[in-house]
Amino acid sequence: MSTSTTVQADDQKPVLGFWIYLMTDCVLFASLFATYAVLFRNTSGGPSGYQLFSLKNALTETLVLLTSSFTCGLAMLAAHKGKKRQTMAWFIVTFVLGVTFLILELTEFHHFIQMGDSWRRSGFLSAFFTLVGTHGLHITVGLFWMLVMLWRLARTGLGKATIRRLTMLSMFWHFLDIVWIFIFTIVYLRGMIAP
Amino acid sequence: MNKSNHTHIVVGHHDNSTRGTLATYVIGYIFSIYLTITAYLLVENHLLSHTPLFLFILALAFVQFIVQVFFFLHLGRETRPRWKLAVFFGMVTIVFILVAGSLWIMTTLNYRMSTKQMENYVESQARQGI
Incomplete structure (x- = not known):
């Protein structure tokens, strides 16, 4: 009895630890959001979000990332049922959607920089690139992690340790989609409300 | 009997804290x-004027935040002790202080640092020989 309890408790410890990491990451993003909210009017004669953003592009990014969060959940359902192939398939779908999101974001960044509107242009653009870039960096890390887990899945299958790691990866991915809700609202939608 | 009961509870705990369902x-x-x-x-379509529109979409974002935290991250499905929930509320408190505090200070900076106040401050420092 006690052995079983201990095993389960130990199994949950890393997941709780990872949850605490995610919550502290929220604080990082909160400080970047606060910075953006303070600086977004300081365009220094450069373009504002109203002139710069494409709301259709931002909506596409949002829906792609949201769908990837959903397919990541489906992958976890398959993992808990012990269906290795199905788990891998859903994670590959999630990975492709994640890469699509990153390409859309980098294309947007590239477009801005080519027009001369890089992070050097104004306080608004510095805050914009820092906030959205930090999120993009997290996505990149998540994608690498997903590749490693796919490789591990292919080699070892759905052991207990693998499921625990996949659980943490899925928490990370859902967390990034949650942060994006606020980027979409506070950066893109807010930017398009008023010039 | 007692043993099997206890094991069952532990397994149930494991289920609740990590898994969602298709639904x-x-x-x-x-x-x-x-x-x-x-x-x-x-x-x-600019269906509302600026401020109400911003407040409304901000409210929609918060609703979506709650939806995803509960339906995707399964917060609140763990059994006692609810550590995840405790850490979550700690995070919400810090984030609130950080964001609301920063905005409060920075939007009232003009009021706090008016030219008159700055002049008074400089004068008082000068009087002290600084």
């Missing part, structure tokens, strides 16, 4: 899409 993911996904599209259409 929770589908409901969360549909809700999120609905909230996203609503916010997008409101802004695209």
